[in-house]
Amino acid sequence: MAQTSTVLGMVIASTPAGEFDRRVVLLTREKGRISAFAKGARRVNSPLLAATDSFAFGSFELFEGRNSYTIRQADIQNFFGEFRSDLEGAWYGMYFLELADYFTRENNDEREMLKLVYQTLRALSCPAVKNQLIRYIYEWKTMVINGEYPDVFQCSCCGEKLTTAYFQGETYQLLCPKCVSHKRAYIYLGQSALYALQYIASSSIEKLYTFSVTEEVFLQLKTMITFCKKKTVDRELKTEEFLRCL
Numbered sequence: 001m002a003q004t005s006t007v008l009g010m011v012i013a014s015t016p017a018g019e020f021d022r023r024v025v026l027l028t029r030e031k032g033r034i035s036a037f038a039k040g041a042r043r044v045n046s047p048l049l050a051a052t053d054s055f056a057f058g059s060f061e062l063f064e065g066r067n068s069y070t071i072r073q074a075d076i077q078n079f080f081g082e083f084r085s086d087l088e089g090a091w092y093g094m095y096f097l098e099l100a101d102y103f104t105r106e107n108n109d110e111r112e113m114l115k116l117v118y119q120t121l122r123a124l125s126c127p128a129v130k131n132q133l134i135r136y137i138y139e140w141k142t143m144v145i146n147g148e149y150p151d152v153f154q155c156s157c158c159g160e161k162l163t164t165a166y167f168q169g170e171t172y173q174l175l176c177p178k179c180v181s182h183k184r185a186y187i188y189l190g191q192s193a194l195y196a197l198q199y200i201a202s203s204s205i206e207k208l209y210t211f212s213v214t215e216e217v218f219l220q221l222k223t224m225i226t227f228c229k230k231k232t233v234d235r236e237l238k239t240e241e242f243l244r245c246l
Helices: 087-103 111-124 131-145 191-202 215-232 238-245
Strands: 003-017 021-028 032-038 057-064 069-078 165-168 173-175 187-189
Touching: 003 032, 003 087, 003 111, 021 087, 021 111, 087 111, 087 131, 087 238, 111 131, 131 191, 131 215, 187 191, 187 215, 191 215
Parallel strands: 032 069
Antiparallel strands: 003 021, 003 057, 021 032, 057 069, 165 173, 165 187
């Protein structure tokens, strides 16, 4: 017998289906990432027209069919409408949604990823932190949540607590200055850059976007996080091409 359920989530992708319908991907608290259809959502007078746009966050009532979900109604708490007038913010936001789509799975516990996406989009709406820094904080925390990051707290060789470090890409390990061999290629992480990586890894999501860094530290973070993301994500995301043009 078909059932209905209500989930809290965000539309992370939305595409046309048929003449007037939409197929959306929802990142939800209760069911992880799921696909659902919204019948008639592309009609001008449909109550689901705005509710099935990307970035829409709120409660969705779902009809659970044998092979798919159908959205019956939605109560949207935040549309993130500011992205309609902020092209750069919109493209960063779309990139964050696409990265979330890549990492999340159906029936997984994706509560932390949903919270991360929501807080990151809110940070984009605030000028206190630069969009580029928000990007690398988001990428690093995403890898942390999914267990795809190297240990940034202690040397992989001697176990000593790290204050500065050298990241060896081939082994995906961080070494202290005493254990490093300069015959190999490393990414150097100074004290401030290493602390930033540790802070992002260990802090609650609500406290992530509360700091800024110098240009030198930013470049170290960018180099390190970009390398790790390329090793973790096996393809280039479509929205990355647009970010390069910003």
